Amino acid sequence: MxxxxxxxxxxxxxxxxxxxxxxxxxxxxxxxxxxxxxxxxxxxxxxxxxxxxxxxxxxxxxxxxxxxxxxxxxxxxxxxxxxxxxxxxxxxxxxxxxxxxxxxxxxxxxxxxxxxxxxxxxxxxxxxxxxxxxxxxxxxxxxxxxxxxxxxxxxxxxxxxxxxxxxxxxxxxxxxxxxxxxxxxxxxxxxxxxxxxxxxxxxxxxxxxxxxxxxxxxxxxxxxxxxxxxxxxxxxxxxxxTVPCFAGHKIFLCGFKEEDVEGMKEKIEKYEGNFVESYGECSHAIFVDNHVNFLNWPIISHNYSDKVYHVTAEWFWTSISVGSCAHEEAYSVLKKPLTTGIVSSRKRVNEGVRRSPCDFKKNMSHGSMDGTLDRTGSSGMSVDKMFSEEDINDVKVTSKQSKRYMVCMELLGTEENYVQCLRILEYDFKAEFEARNESGECIINAIQIKQIFSKVNGLLLVHTNILSCLKNEISNWHDNNAIGRIYSYEAEELKRVYRPYINNFDTACNTLNECSENEQFHVILKLIESRPELKRNSLKDLLIRPVQRMPSVVLLLKQLLAKTDRTNTDFVFLEHAIPKIETVVQETNSFLRETHDYTKSLEIFNDIEGLPAEIITSSRAVIDTLECCVVGASGSFWPEYVKKNIKIFFFNDIFVIAKIRSRYESKSNMDMSFKETKSLSRQASIANIFKRRPDKPYKYINYLLFPKIREVQFFSDSNCSGIFIIKMRLQLSDDLVIVKPLNETVPHLDPKSFFKQVAEHINKTSRQFEVEVICGEDIAQLERFNPEEAILIRKAIVQVSSANATSNMTSNRSSQFKRALTTVSLNFQSSLNRFGSKSTLNTIN
Known part of the structure; x- marks a missing residue:
């Protein structure tokens, strides 16, 4: 008691x-x-x-x-x-x-x-x-x-x-x-x-x-x-x-996307709050930002209550971040207290109209930073917001000059918008995470911060200088102001800062994705993104802006050139600036492709065990790969790989052949074992269990230069789905290998998908080359001149044909077995139904 x-x-x-x-x-x-x-x-x-x-x-x-x-x-x-x-x-x-x-x-x-x-x-x-x-x-x-x-x-x-x-x-x-x-x-x-x-x-x-x-x-x-x-x-x-930050709160969400609503609902429930569908039931109404017009939302304007806290999403994420309910007044969407008579009775919308939280997003602008961070890259900033009144009065332009002036204004607006993006990346996101690290709250480590933000500062410095020059030219506007000269002089600096950023872009995105799996990082990220100055732009949106910026600059400079007279001094500067900026775009893109190719090649090199060091070079780029099973071979080393699965790596100057480790073979690859019945002794099975597995999926066999390939032939018929006969001349002998593509990496009716690329590449680099399609008559004719080779090809055709037949038979048996099970199940269910009916039940004493 x-x-x-x-x-x-x-x-x-x-x-x-x-x-x-x-x-x-x-x-x-x-x-x-x-x-x-x-x-x-x-x-x-x-x-x-x-x-x-x-x-x-x-x-x-x-x-x-x-x-x-x-x-x-x-x-x-x-x-x-x-x-x-x-x-x-x-x-x-x-x-x-x-x-x-x-x-x-x-x-x-x-x-x-x-x-x-x-x-x-x-x-x-x-x-x-x-x-x-x-x-x-x-x-x-x-x-x-x-x-x-x-x-x-x-x-x-x-x-x-x-x-x-x-x-x-x-x-x-x-x-x-x-x-x-x-x-x-x-x-x-x-x-x-x-x-x-x-x-x-x-x-x-x-x-x-x-x-x-x-x-x-x-x-x-x-x-x-x-x-x-x-x-x-x-x-x-x-x-x-600890008392959860939303304990005792009833929360209503206004203007969010459906996916955001689902994520926020999970957070509300996790922190002991209650999500409500109706404004009349809530204690807190959360809005995307502080640009709220209740006239657009009759369900709120008609039922407005002073007892409800009207706060921004920043309040939501701040509360989760600090672990306690943030002070609502600091995040209120209301500049002044509203009275109950928000909307006059004549302006009120029908009371029967009801909308879900997701419907409110239709009334929200897709938004940008004060009209500048829009998704098109164009500026919505008016002239009077940018200059003082006396500056505007001093600008005198003719109707013909106004077109050129408007293009310059758009260039200035987008540049100002872009610099603002870079500042947010540097001073909002990066500075926030660094400050938390210094205070001992290590959300992400210094290496991850560097991987995401390290290349932003260089962009910010260069574009801040460009923005300052543009403002100076446009605030003192004359028709002959040399806008093109600014970009012409800054072209080399742009090239210097954009190459490392573009090169690091994939790393930044991958690191961001990895960090987003950390709940604490996700909360801080949402907290920063919910600030009013970001206007619903996410970190991913801002990181991709530098990738898009220079192409948009080229387009604006071309528009400006089209609106500029040939007699204008800026015409020559623009003609010089546009090719330079285009070069920046081309070189950064080319550098990015080279980096991707080299990264992909390094990944392949790392997956092959026993690869000679001389094969690993930065100039070697992978073009394509082909997984196949060796169904016949003759020569120096190929016969030991018959009935083994191999992978051919097609680089820009050589082939690298590697054996696929058995534990990395897919189920579809295993079908190419020709359905042979194999058994292992108990001793061998136990030995395999305790044998240390290799870490790498491929084991190096050999490499092959393009001039060593004599010819490639393709054969297929109604029974044989398709094989490739590759003849090559090595130092000690003439080798022949017959392969069957796995996983249908080469469609049976199109032998050109992989080897067509090989033929085209050899045509460009050394000699005339093409894939030859052969038939049974060609094999019979070959038998007269080279019977050993013809016999090897026929054996391979028989093996592939029998494997296909066995596979079809197994598939048919499986289908028949499934149909039999279904019939038995239906009959059994019918019997149960009859037994379970009231007419067949007996009283149990």
Whole structure:
């Protein structure tokens, strides 16, 4: 039986438990009162005894009671260490009328404990005794009506702020039993115990960095009351019982994409919030940004409530990031408090119109940064936003010049927009992650930050200079201002900074994808992306902007050239600038292709075991690959690979042939084993189990130069799906190998898909070459001149044909077996249905 549900009338006990230590106001200064003010320590003639009442100098009796067997160790400590007279009783009732007595029990939930507590008796627990023994301090006797089991919460001020009242009484009592102080109001350096992430006490606790914990934390501490070394502020314990940031909130999402809504719903549920479909049910309405026009949303404008917090998505992600509910006023979408009459009755839309959260996105602009970060790259910035009024009045242009001027304005607007993108990458994203790393919150490491953002700073410096020059030319506008000269002079710098960025772009994207799997990184990323200045642009959107920038500059310069007279001095500058910028684009793209080719080649080189070092070179690029099974061979080394799966790597100057490791072969590849019945001995099977598997999927066989290939022939008929006969001349012999493509990497009716590329490449590099298609008559004619070669080809044709026939037969048998199973299943189900009908059921006695 729990102490709060005993058989006695516990009204007095409940009143006492509810009488928490009172603090009249929210104090910002630490409480100077000692946390041990419940106890008054006095020395009695040099004995290690401490009393709680200065008028009582006589040593009290300690009565040990309870249904459990008394702890002999505790009795020995009380008698010998602290020199107390100890009496053992079943329930202690014979001592209930005595004044100078202390009751000891390890059961703080029984009927007897409740009785003594209601009657203001002094009650002691085992944790108090063990604590003083360990600390070698005098035993402190609790005061009347304040039982103490242990000191696990000693010196902690805990504010209780939740309902229902019955549970509050339980929590207050447990805090007192563990030596803590329960407060009605939160104080600095205190701990707030609540269930919801709201209220004045919660806001104060957040502002001072206090702990905000669930009532379950107190109960877990009570479960460990016998552990004198238990740390109630252990990091893992605090993390498990911290109040979730959305606890008690009802959240309505406005204007988000469907995929964003699903992701945010998961976060709301994870952090103990409630997602609601209706604005009228919510406590928080979250918008994409702070550009909100309630006139577009009648469901909100008609039912607007001052009790609802209207906040941006940044509030949502900030709350998750910091682990507590962020202050709503800092992220409000409302510049001024709105009255209930937001929209006049004449402007209100039909009340019957209802839209889901996803429908609100139709009213949101696809947006850009203040009209500049649009997806087309063009600027929506008006002239009066860019220049002062006197600058605009000074600009005088003719109708013919205005076209050239407007192109220049578009060039300036897009450049300003682009520089803003780079600044956000450098000063919002990169700086945020670096600052968190410096503060010890290592979300991603320094290497990952460098891989994503390291090449942005160079772009920012060059384009900041270009932007400054453009502003200077356009703010002092004349028809002959040389816009082309700016890009002509900066072409080399552009080439210098764009090559490393383009080269690093794939690495940056891959690193970003890897980091996004980290939930903490994802939350911080969403937090930054939800800031109003980003206008719904993601980090991925911004990273790709440099890739798109230079081609758009070329197009704008060509438009400007078309609007410029030949007599204009800028005409010559533009003619020189455009080819230079085009060269920047071409060289960066070419460099990117070379890098991709080299990276792909390196990956292949790394996958081949035993590859000679001289084959690995940066100039060697892979063109294509072909997986095949060797079905016949003659010559120096090929016969040992018959019935083995190999892979031919077609590089720009050589072939590399490698054996496919058996454990890397796909199921479709295994079909090319010609359906031979093979068995392994038990010894061989066990040996294979314990044999160390190779790390690389391919084992090097040999390489082959293009001039060594004499000819390639292709044969197929109704039974044989297709084989390739490759004849080559090596140093010691003329070799022949017959291969059957695997996985249909070469379509049976199109032998040119792989070897056509080989033929075209050989035609370009050395000599005339083509793939020859042969038939049965050609093989018969070959038999007259080279019977050994003809026999080898015929054997290969027979093997491939029999493999195809076996495969078809197996497939047919499988289909028949499936149909038979289906028939049996249907018949069995029909029987069950008949058995289960009411007419066939018999009464079971």
């Amino acid at each position: 729990n102490y709060w549900s005993g058989e006695y009338n516990l009204m007095n006990l409940h009143d006492r438990a509810d009488n928490t230590d009172n603090v009249s106001t929210l104090s910002y200064q630490p409480d100077s009162t000692s946390m041990n003010d419940d106890d008054q320590t006095l020395q009695n003639n040099g004995l290690n005894v401490t009393y709680d009442d200065s008028e009582n100098r006589e040593k009290p009796k300690i009565v040990v009671f309870g249904k459990n067997t008394p702890d002999e160790e505790i009795i020995h400590i009380l008698q010998n260490k602290f020199s107390y007279p100890v009496f053992i009783s079943k329930n202690g009732h014979e001592f209930k009328d005595e004044h100078n007595v202390v009751f000891y029990t390890d059961d703080f939930s029984g009927i007897d404990f409740n009785y003594y507590n209601v009657n203001d008796k002094r009650i002691l627990g085992p944790g108090v005794v063990r604590f003083h023994v360990r600390e070698k301090t005098p035993l402190v006797i609790p005061r009347e009506g304040r039982p103490k089991y242990c000191y696990n919460m000693q010196k902690h001020k805990i504010c209780i702020n939740f309902y229902p009242k019955s549970e509050v009484r339980q929590i207050v009592d447990l805090i007192h039993f563990m030596g803590g102080s329960a407060k009605r109001e939160f104080t600095v350096n205190g701990i707030l115990v609540t269930r919801q992430a709201k209220g004045s006490a919660y806001r104060l606790a957040v502002s001072v960095g206090g702990l905000i914990l669930l009532p379950s934390w107190v109960k877990v501490c009570w479960d460990h009351r016998d552990d004198t070394d238990f740390d109630i502020l252990d990091k893992n314990l605090i993390k498990a019982h």
